[in-house]
Every structure is written in structure tokens, then in C-alpha cells.
Amino acid sequence: MIFEPGEQATLEGDAVFEGVGVHSGEPCVLRVFPAEADTGIVFRRGAASVRAEPGNVTDVSRGTTIGAGGATFVCVEHLLSALAGAGVDNAVCELDGPELPVLDGSAGPYVSSFGQVGVRAQGRERRCFSVKSLECFARKDAVMVASPSAEFEISYLLRYDSPVIGMSFRKFSCSKDSFGRDIAPARTFGLVSEAEALRSAGLAKGASEENVLVVYDDHVRPALRFSDEFVRHKLLDMLGDLALAGGAISGTVFGVATGHWANVEMARRLRKE
Numbered sequence: 001m002i003f004e005p006g007e008q009a010t011l012e013g014d015a016v017f018e019g020v021g022v023h024s025g026e027p028c029v030l031r032v033f034p035a036e037a038d039t040g041i042v043f044r045r046g047a048a049s050v051r052a053e054p055g056n057v058t059d060v061s062r063g064t065t066i067g068a069g070g071a072t073f074v075c076v077e078h079l080l081s082a083l084a085g086a087g088v089d090n091a092v093c094e095l096d097g098p099e100l101p102v103l104d105g106s107a108g109p110y111v112s113s114f115g116q117v118g119v120r121a122q123g124r125e126r127r128c129f130s131v132k133s134l135e136c137f138a139r140k141d142a143v144m145v146a147s148p149s150a151e152f153e154i155s156y157l158l159r160y161d162s163p164v165i166g167m168s169f170r171k172f173s174c175s176k177d178s179f180g181r182d183i184a185p186a187r188t189f190g191l192v193s194e195a196e197a198l199r200s201a202g203l204a205k206g207a208s209e210e211n212v213l214v215v216y217d218d219h220v221r222p223a224l225r226f227s228d229e230f231v232r233h234k235l236l237d238m239l240g241d242l243a244l245a246g247g248a249i250s251g252t253v254f255g256v257a258t259g260h261w262a263n264v265e266m267a268r269r270l271r272k273e
Contacts, residue, residue: 001087001174003152003239005248008089008126010034012118017109019101022075022188022212023062025205028097030079035090037122040246041083043073044094052080054244054268060260062203064241074099077260078188081240082110085179087119089126089247105187105211107236111180129270131251137265142255144262146269149252154238157256158231162191164215168231172239183239185225186232189213238263245270 017030035042041052048071050056059065063075073093079100083091085107103109135146141159155171172183190204190212198204207214209221213229226232238255241263253266 001179002084002089002126002243002247003249004174005128006087006126007121008037008124009087009119009121010037010039010090011088011114012120015110015113015117017101017103017113019103019211020206021097021099022102022105022206023203024074024098026098028095028099028101030096030100031094032079032083033092033094034120035092037090037124039090039092041080041088041090041243042092043076044092045071045073045096052076052244053246054264054271057244057264060264062198064244064260064264075102076100077237077240078103078107079110079240080243081236082107082114082184084239084243085111085184086114088114090122102188102206102211105213106233107184107240108180111184115180127247129245129247129249131249131253131270135266135269137262139261142258142262144256144258144266145254146266147252147254148250150250152249153252154235154242155252155254156231156234156238156258157254158234159257160230162215164218164220165189165230168228170228170231170235172235179239182226183232183236186229186236187211187213187225188233189215189220189230191215193217242267242270244268 011034015032050068056066058067064077065074131146153173157169244267
């Protein structure tokens with residue numbers, strides 16, 4: 001994973017993904033190419049090019065959007081999580097469509113493809129960021145805390161009024177294998193009670209039970225892959241957003257009922273932007 005100190009890496013070859021955008025409902029094609037050391041993760045559409053870093057985040061309301069110069073790239077967090085989990089520091093991500101394809105709602109398809117393509121070291125050390133002292137910020141009932149540590153670890157406490165989701169807690173420590181097995185397959189989720197309002201706002205047009213865990217009053221469809229799949233997906237999102245820092249992280253990060261806004265703010269603080 002990129003969160004551990006070591007050599008920068010990129011993909012051995014190209015990877016292509018096709019699907020629909022979860023919000024736009026429109027077809028999207030994403031091509032991910034190798035890149036030179038110190039490139040970072042760059043998103044490209046036509047002549048527009050935007051580097052994935054906290055200062056380029058333009059929206060965090062229903063996913064993480066980056067943009068610059070009028071070009072936006074919507075819902076980048078699952079891809080960033082998969083690249084980080086695969087240990088990929090440098091890549092060019094070319095997008096044809098309004099947002100990244102949601103695929104099955106998880107980072108699993110990305111991880112599987114990157115495993116087939118392969119990853120190669122680039123002989124240059126990645127940047128390292130350390131939590132020097134206790135960091136804490138909050139918004140209403142949501143709290144995020146970071147503390148110094150020699151190694152990287154994240155944890156999350158999920159709290160929802162929904163009896164189907166309820167409360168759950170999980171930790172994650174760095175390991176490429178455990179990420180692909182324990183975190184990447186966890187899918188995004190949404191409450192059916194919110195669906196009408198989202199679609200009225202022009203969102204979730206591509207959402208279905210093929211790419212979202214749909215939470216009803218007393219059940220969820222499709223069936224869960226893990227008993228705690230909801231909190232695992234929160235960790236997936238957190239890893240993707242923290243990858244915006246652009247390097248290894250020494251420290252522990254703990255979120256309580258937080259979302260993309262807190263993850264991105266922590267990545268910004270790590271970079272000291």
C-alpha cells in the first residue's frame with residue numbers, strides 16, 4: 001500500500017473499466033495508464049488535467065469530486081482507494097463520461113484488474129507524512145481524530161438511525177492482501193427513504209441493486225458480503241480520500257460518523273496545505 005514507506009510504483013500496463021455513473025446514470029469509460037515517478041494520480045479528460053490532491057477537491061457531498069479549470073471528476077474515492085491498496089503512486093486516469101463508473105459499488109473490480117496488470121517499482125522513495133501531535137476536529141456529532149504512531153492504522157465507528165445499519169466499529173492496518181480481501185469488496189450503500197430526494201436533486205440516477213446496497217426499513221438488498229459491510233465501506237472511502245495526501249502516513253486516524261469532508265480535511269492537514 002502507498003501508506004507504507006517504500007519505493008514509488010506504477011502499473012505495468014493499462015487497465016480499462018466501463019459502466020455507468022452512480023449519480024448521472026450515463027455511460028462512462030475509464031482508462032488507467034502507467035506514469036513516471038513523482039507524477040502522482042492525475043485525472044484527464046480531453047485537454048483538461050487535474051492532479052488528485054486535497055487542494056483540488058471541489059465537492060464532498062455525495063462522493064469526492066476533484067476539479068480545476070472547469071473540468072470535474074466525480075466520485076474518485078473508490079479508484080483512489082484501489083490504487084492506494086495496490087501500492088500505485090503514479091498513474092494517469094483518462095475519463096470519458098461525466099463521472100467514474102460505479103462498477104459494482106466497491107473497489108473490488110479495480111483491485112482485481114490491477115492485480116492482473118501488475119505493478120512495478122520505480123526506484124524513487126515516496127513522500128512520507130507524519131501525525132506530529134494530536135489532531136481533532138468535529139462537525140455536529142461527527143468527530144475525526146489523528147494521533148502520532150510509527151505505523152498507519154485507521155478505524156471507524158459507524159452510527160445510523162436505521163435499525164438495519166445501526167452501530168459498528170472496525171480497524172484496518174496496512175497490508176495489500178488484507179485490503180483486497182477485507183475492504184475492497186465492501187459496497188456503497190444508500191437508504192431507500194432518501195432515494196426520491198436524491199433523484200429530485202439530480203443524483204443517484206444510476207443507482208440500482210446491482211451497484212448499491214439498498215437499505216429498506218427492515219432489510220437490505222442484495223445480500224451482504226460481510227456482516228459489517230457498511231463500516232468496511234466507510235474504511236474504503238477513508239483510504240481513498242486519505243490517498244489524496246500523496247504518500248505514506250505515520251499515524252492513526254479514527255472517524256466517528258464522519259464522511260468525505262472529514263477524510264479530505266485530514267489529508268489536507270497531513271500535507272499542511
